[in-house]
Amino acid sequence: MANITRSPWLLHYDGSSCNGCDIEVLACLTPVYDAERLGVMNTGDPMQADIFLITGGINEQNRPTVKQLYDQMPSPKVVVAVGVCACTGGIFKECYNILGGADTTIPVDIYVPGCAARPEAIIDGIVKAVALFQKRSDDYKAKVKEKKKAGK
Amino acid sequence: MGNRSVIPFGPQHPVLPEPIHIDLVVEDEKVVEAVPSIGFIHRGLESLAGKRDFNQLVYVAERTCGICSFQHGMGYCEAVEHIFGVEVPKRAKYLRTIWAELARMHSHLLWLGLLADGFGYENLFYQCWRIRERILDLHELTAGGRLIFSVNKVGGVLKDIPEDKLKEILRTLDEVDDELRVIRSVFFEDRSVISRLKGVGVLTKEQVNELGAVGPFARASGVRVDMRTLGYAAYPELSFAPIVSNDGDSYARCFIRMMELFQSIKLIREAIGKIPAEKELEVPIKGNPDGEYFMRVEQPRGEAFYYVKGSGKPFLERMRIRTPTFANIPALCEMLKNADLADVGLLVLTIDPCISCTER
Numbered sequence: 370m371a372n373i374t375r376s377p378w379l380l381h382y383d384g385s386s387c388n389g390c391d392i393e394v395l396a397c398l399t400p401v402y403d404a405e406r407l408g409v410m411n412t413g414d415p416m417q418a419d420i421f422l423i424t425g426g427i428n429e430q431n432r433p434t435v436k437q438l439y440d441q442m443p444s445p446k447v448v449v450a451v452g453v454c455a456c457t458g459g460i461f462k463e464c465y466n467i468l469g470g471a472d473t474t475i476p477v478d479i480y481v482p483g484c485a486a487r488p489e490a491i492i493d494g495i496v497k498a499v500a501l502f503q504k505r506s507d508d509y510k511a512k513v514k515e516k517k518k519a520g521k
Numbered sequence: 522m523g524n525r526s527v528i529p530f531g532p533q534h535p536v537l538p539e540p541i542h543i544d545l546v547v548e549d550e551k552v553v554e555a556v557p558s559i560g561f562i563h564r565g566l567e568s569l570a571g572k573r574d575f576n577q578l579v580y581v582a583e584r585t586c587g588i589c590s591f592q593h594g595m596g597y598c599e600a601v602e603h604i605f606g607v608e609v610p611k612r613a614k615y616l617r618t619i620w621a622e623l624a625r626m627h628s629h630l631l632w633l634g635l636l637a638d639g640f641g642y643e644n645l646f647y648q649c650w651r652i653r654e655r656i657l658d659l660h661e662l663t664a665g666g667r668l669i670f671s672v673n674k675v676g677g678v679l680k681d682i683p684e685d686k687l688k689e690i691l692r693t694l695d696e697v698d699d700e701l702r703v704i705r706s707v708f709f710e711d712r713s714v715i716s717r718l719k720g721v722g723v724l725t726k727e728q729v730n731e732l733g734a735v736g737p738f739a740r741a742s743g744v745r746v747d748m749r750t751l752g753y754a755a756y757p758e759l760s761f762a763p764i765v766s767n768d769g770d771s772y773a774r775c776f777i778r779m780m781e782l783f784q785s786i787k788l789i790r791e792a793i794g795k796i797p798a799e800k801e802l803e804v805p806i807k808g809n810p811d812g813e814y815f816m817r818v819e820q821p822r823g824e825a826f827y828y829v830k831g832s833g834k835p836f837l838e839r840m841r842i843r844t845p846t847f848a849n850i851p852a853l854c855e856m857l858k859n860a861d862l863a864d865v866g867l868l869v870l871t872i873d874p875c876i877s878c879t880e881r
């Protein structure tokens with residue numbers, strides 16, 4: 370991770386979680402776990418975010434919101450599904466109002482298990498997301514370079 | 522008269538991790554009307570009553586809300602136990618009380634932190650959450666989970682807290698007590714906190730009664746409602762009196778929750794002092810629930826109802842939960858009228874909203 374040139378920013382959105390995973394995501398950002406030491410920062414603005422943490426499953430009402438948040442994020446971006454609800458629908462899978470996990474609506478890169486997902490697991494997910502984000506932005510830069518070369 | 526415009530608040534916004542959407546009709550900087558719309562986290566949890574039997578439903582009830590998870594499980598279990606007409610062993614009752622009060626402490630600390638964050642006092646936010654981690658460590662020590670600990674079952678509890686762990690709880694609480702005193706002096710004496718909270722969002726006792734608010738929110742306006750006085754779990758054997766304030770403003774709401782933290786410490790100490798040394802932690806449950814019951818418990822956010830109806834089958838006919846935030850939303854909308862736009866985030870916070878249980 371030493372070659373990261375920029376601090377990836379986090380966006381957190383609560384799909385239809387029971388709150389358990391949300392407050393664990395928040396706990397990750399507070400002093401005891403302090404995910405910010407990894408260079409990430411929490412933001413409320415999707416346009417500035419690079420990593421999207423989503424908790425809870427998808428239902429009809431929040432589907433457009435999730436989709437919109439994802440679309441508003443600039444590429445490259447990474448999506449982390451936190452908790453079994455966001456992974457598969459979890460305990461609420463059979464409820465009439467749950468369509469399933471986050472991957473029913475947006476492409477998910479990293480799945481963090483747990484109910485509630487433990488802060489250690491979430492941080493692990495974030496670390497993986499940071500690495501993936503770095504790789505994606507490197508690829509993107511390489512692509513731009515190639516294009517420039519071809520253009521010359 | 523200025524121009525009226527509508528400002529959407531949410532669903533994704535910085536004051537709360539949860540999505541709530543309110544349409545604010547504003548005139549210049551004043552809010553004239555607030556129209557809430559909910560449903561972003563509706564899962565249809567109650568419908569699982571037809572798909573899971575009454576024992577499995579404990580775990581579903583616990584996931585109504587991750588913050589007051591324990592009390593949800595407890596409320597549901599007590600309702601079903603009443604249908605069976607069984608009495609839970611005394612030690613189990615005390616254990617439930619200890620866990621319930623620990624959960625209340627973690628919830629109130631969480632709220633105090635969010636409140637501090639809401640008015641921009643970042644340091645205080647981190648301090649509250651740091652202390653909260655100590656309570657979560659106690660959850661983990663005694664039950665194994667940080668937030669959702671699934672120790673309830675219909676008829677009793679699944680785990681015991683042995684003597685040495687009870688001592689550890691007492692020891693940690695002593696330290697937490699000292700740390701809380703420091704934070705309390707900041708919340709009660711700091712000029713910036715006072716100027717941000719005093720006289721903001723006042724609701725009178727009459728308004729609160731009329732709109733049916735519950736919990737610390739109602740107690741801050743002088744209404745003496747606390748379901749713990751009804752005497753479930755081990756509360757009847759502990760010395761307990763609700764904390765009430767008459768000011769009805771945001772500061773009073775902060776005061777009530779702060780004082781309840783100390784009250785919880787006191788209750789846990791007393792419960793640990795009185796806990797009987799029994800082996801039995803559960804009573805055997807035979808057959809299926811037949812009948813209906815209506816249980817009320819006091820959660821960190823106020824009174825929650827559990828209505829359970831069984832018809833002699835393993836699957837319940839109906840489970841219905843009404844949660845405190847749902848009861849507090851009408852009062853919140855009343856409070857938002859005439860508020861400054863800049864105060865809206867803070868005022869929404871003062872009811873301690875828990876949207877995931879409201880929408881279930």
Ligand code: SF4
Nearest residue numbers: 386387389452454484
């Ligand atoms: S995974 Fe568990 S704790 Fe997390 S949102 Fe779902 S039910 Fe709640």
